[in-house]
Amino acid sequence: MAHMETQAIENRTEKERTLIKILTLLLLCTLAPGCHSYTTIPAAHTILTETYESANYHQFRQAERSLPTDVWVTHPKIGRYNQSRSRREIKLADELLDTLRPKLKSMRASELLDSLEVSPPDSYDWIPESVAFYFFRDGNEMIIEELNRRPKSEFETLRSYTEDRRVVFTDPSGEYLTVGSVVHRLLGDISWSL
Numbered sequence: 491m492a493h494m495e496t497q498a499i500e501n502r503t504e505k506e507r508t509l510i511k512i513l514t515l516l517l518l519c520t521l522a523p524g525c526h527s528y529t530t531i532p533a534a535h536t537i538l539t540e541t542y543e544s545a546n547y548h549q550f551r552q553a554e555r556s557l558p559t560d561v562w563v564t565h566p567k568i569g570r571y572n573q574s575r576s577r578r579e580i581k582l583a584d585e586l587l588d589t590l591r592p593k594l595k596s597m598r599a600s601e602l603l604d605s606l607e608v609s610p611p612d613s614y615d616w617i618p619e620s621v622a623f624y625f626f627r628d629g630n631e632m633i634i635e636e637l638n639r640r641p642k643s644e645f646e647t648l649r650s651y652t653e654d655r656r657v658v659f660t661d662p663s664g665e666y667l668t669v670g671s672v673v674h675r676l677l678g679d680i681s682w683s684l
Contacts, residue, residue, distance in 0.1 A: 536605040550621045553578035583624035599644040611655035
């Protein structure tokens, strides 16, 4: 009987080892560039993420807490929310974005497009209202506005992105955008679909 228990433990251990190997391979595949189903992989560090990560997180935590003196209001679309907190968060996000604005002017169109905060296709990574929410939402809007100011001749280099289905982070109640739809608009394509 003891021999059977030892063998069962050895077999289970071998099965566990095999499972660990399989999970490790799956994890490595999801991290490897060739294993993704979308055409381009977002850069790990974009100008948006670098700017946000260089900020003072202590200020974020201070702005993102509710205070007894905060004013709460009811909005027709989102319901009751802390207006004072939102204003603090927006103020910090705007201050960060002001430091970013001059840098965007010197970036190529492809660099701007690669700097959008995106999620994988058919998903939407929602960031709860916070400094990050306002920063990435408004940062994406600012990048798209900067792209719209560029001459159309710069957009020909973006044609490879027309099938890119990554989802651009916007306001949850706003328009659903993909990187491909942004490029189609920049190119002035009349007939295209998400």
